[in-house]
Amino acid sequence: MCCPSATLTVWASAWLSGTAASDDVLDALLAWGEAHEVVAADAETAVSLDLPLAGDFPATPVQLLAALRAHGAGPARLVLPAPGDARGLGGGGSFTEAAMKAGEAVLLPDLGFGLVPVPIAEGLVRWSVHKIPVATGPDHVGLSEAEHGLTDAIRDSAGALQALDVARDRPGVRAELAAKLRARPNLHWPAGTPGRALRVLQRADEVGAILAIAEIDDPGGALSSSAATRRADALRPLNTAVRTARYAAVNEAVRQLTEQADRQP
Incomplete structure (x- = not known):
């Protein structure tokens, strides 16, 4: 989040x-x-x-x-x-x-x-x-660059996990994800905050919730230590992309809010 x-x-x-x-x-x-x-x-x-x-x-x-x-x-x-x-x-x-x-x-x-x-x-x-x-x-990290990076990382991480055969379904995973998203703090932002920055933040939060579930060890320790390590390696670029998207969205929001204030008479 x-x-x-x-x-x-x-x-x-x-x-x-x-x-x-x-x-x-x-x-x-x-x-x-x-x-x-x-x-x-x-x-x-x-x-x-x-x-x-x-x-x-x-x-x-x-x-x-x-x-x-x-x-x-x-x-x-x-x-x-x-x-x-x-x-x-x-x-x-x-x-x-x-x-x-x-x-x-x-x-x-x-x-x-x-x-x-x-x-x-x-x-x-x-x-x-x-x-x-x-x-x-x-x-500076541009918002478009960060958004595209997040999309690419989602695709690449999914492919890597599938190739490693460690992207396994867990019973109740959809309910887990919904619960994590509901548990997020109810945030609000200043009037004039750019909509695109808010959309990128929301997407980063959604992917972050999925990551939090994916990084939890399988119930009963079904993954071997080597498989768990490979899974963590596959997810690392996605973690970085989520952080970069949040960083870019927040700092772009600040830039635009400040410019709007400067333009006011």
Whole structure:
């Protein structure tokens, strides 16, 4: 499914460009937890943005938004790192380590900071704000490119699994898939979010739900370890294509929302 970082990337960017209210940002985050708190990951960040360090009483998302506006933050950018794919992280350090572990993060390239969400209790998400040690480039992936890549990966992965004879039907798989899709958070997006970006996000979520089922070991351990390894290898390109599609859709939505705001009188 989409992730908290995608929600904050789009809604914070809309708010910073003046096309959404702060309450809209807070309401959107509720899809991921009833409460959100914010801490600085290091002393430099704490001083720069006037945020508490981890271990101190945390700040609220409202305080975070105020700090971003006070420091002139521009549009945010989503990153979805995975082992072997550190696109957009801009080097090592605590931010890269935390983002890689979480599999997601929000970049604030104009300010040189990144935010990483971690669920720390039922209904509670903590956002850690890190100084980015190296300036990051735009790492643009076009929406058409990502959409075509997802289509190609679906075809190639299906063919590879069929050739390996490890794409086996499981009883009740359709019900499993329907349950996973129903369990997705009820997300909403700013007015003016491009329809194509939303369609790509929806398709990526559907394929992601299928992947989550396909990656579960067969009941009773029917697959040998070597077959399971071959299956994982066959699915890896599809995992990458899903992440790329989400990355491209969210960042394209931010780009278009920001441009729409710039055109307003």
